[in-house]
Amino acid sequence: MxxxxxxxxxxxxxxxxxxxxxxxxxxxxxxxxxxxxxxxxxxxxxxxxxxxxxxxxxxxxxxxxxxxxxxxxxxxxxxxxxxxxxxxxxxxxxxxxxxxxxxxxxxxxxxxxxxxxxxxxxxxxxxxxxxxxxxxxxxxxxxxxxxxxxxxxxIEKLQASRREERRRIARDLHDRLGHSIGLALQNLDLSRHYGTQEPRRAADKVDAAMDDMREAMRTVQELTAELRRSFGADGIEPALRGYLSSSVPATIRTGLTVTGDVKAIPREVGEELYLILREAARNAVRHGEATELRITIAAAEEAVNAEVVDDGRGFDLITAQAAGFGLRSMAERADLLNGRLTITSAPGSGTVVAVEVPVYGTEG
Missing domain, CATH: 1.10.490 (Globin-like)
Structure with a gap:
């Protein structure tokens, strides 16, 4: 010195x-x-x-x-x-x-x-x-x-986020697609085993294999739609509406309420926020047995607040974190945005996933 x-x-x-x-x-x-x-x-x-x-x-x-x-x-x-x-x-x-x-x-x-x-x-x-x-x-x-x-x-944080998204798709391919195809192959083997001696049972197994392949096809279509849709140039609202219309069963009532100028949300913020909300909605559909799913987004000058609320069966947070459910991924994405993620749930009481992220020029 x-x-x-x-x-x-x-x-x-x-x-x-x-x-x-x-x-x-x-x-x-x-x-x-x-x-x-x-x-x-x-x-x-x-x-x-x-x-x-x-x-x-x-x-x-x-x-x-x-x-x-x-x-x-x-x-x-x-x-x-x-x-x-x-x-x-x-x-x-x-x-x-x-x-x-x-x-x-x-x-x-x-x-x-x-x-x-x-x-x-x-x-x-x-x-x-x-x-x-x-x-x-x-x-x-x-x-x-x-x-x-x-x-x-x-860049490092964004790459980590992308790696997590690729791991999730890989898990879906392995768990859902692999499971459906595996069941289809098993049923086809059984139909061949029964052959002409038990034609009715053989036909049932073929029908079951066809159902399994249809489920596999639905999985492929869903994942393909997610990859194709993602977060486009039109912003977060069209992306979420597209997800709700194409990936949520018609038996579940859905709603999306948007206030404020969401088009002013920076793209890198909007894309990560979209992935958080999509994961929360997917959990409600796949694990929550929900009959109603509501998403709200409120954009202000300094921050964006969003919620995903469902009336499903809820869950114990500690057990769910151990089982996966994408909770860590959502928390990491919120952290990437210097935001705050709050999950409120309990068995039998539905789930609320709330996230607040700052926009440019704010501090943590």
Missing amino acids: GHHSHTNVELAEEIFREHYRRLEAASIALTRNAPVLGQLRRNVHAIVTDVTEQLDLPASSTGTVDETGEVFDVGEVIDDALLPTEIGVDRALRNIHPIESLRAAALLFEVALPIILRRHVITDPARVAAVSLALHDAISRRVSLSSLAYVNYL
Whole structure:
């Protein structure tokens, strides 16, 4: 750690305080959370250290006291090579859109440049240009690294979500399609065994095999429809209506109520939310023995709330989690969106699956 890393704390603190004031005035979400503020502070100190060491600017002080009256430990906040990655991942976890980080970076440059020039009494045009370039490079480099970490984290989570969806389809193929085809083959073997000696029993087995193959065909058609339909360009409402009309038996009463501008939901949010609601509806049909299934979606400026309610037989949550039912998959998808999933159920009392996910620009 260089000499100036220990000696420009007061300069960095002045820049941080003014930056915080400007962020507050611009209503940028980064000021609403203490850990995020701590990252901003560390980032300012790291940037000031970069600029002063690169240009060999003289030290402005040897220490400072923060707004709370506590001594500020320089070593905790500067010279942190992993800080941009930490910031990027944290922004993704809190669902803080990169636009917020870019706005904060632009404000930081506007704030820091005049303070540095004034503190170090720099007036020569060439020197001013050098400070400006060094400051721009230090900020841009960190924004680029944090943005890359943000994107890489989301890609990893999205790939995990896709892997889970592929595993679910594989399970359906194995459990449902494999079971139906296996029964059909067994019945065909039995029909051949009975042959001409017991023609009636042989015919019954052939009929049973045909029923099994029809069930297998329905499974293939359902899975194919899901893969083809998924979440299209028209958004979540048409996708859910298509699922309810094609995949829910006519014996179950269904309803979909949508309020707010669901078309404004970002595609990556809408697609994962659709998969959560579809899984909840599938559970109601396949395991819940429901006679009524209702889905509601309410889209607001900062968040989307949705519910899947059925009047089925309900279940014990602990037992259901152990048995599968896609509960972990739904929870992981909600977590990917920095949302909250709540499942309310008990044997004999139906099930409510509620999910709330923030939209761009909000924080966790």
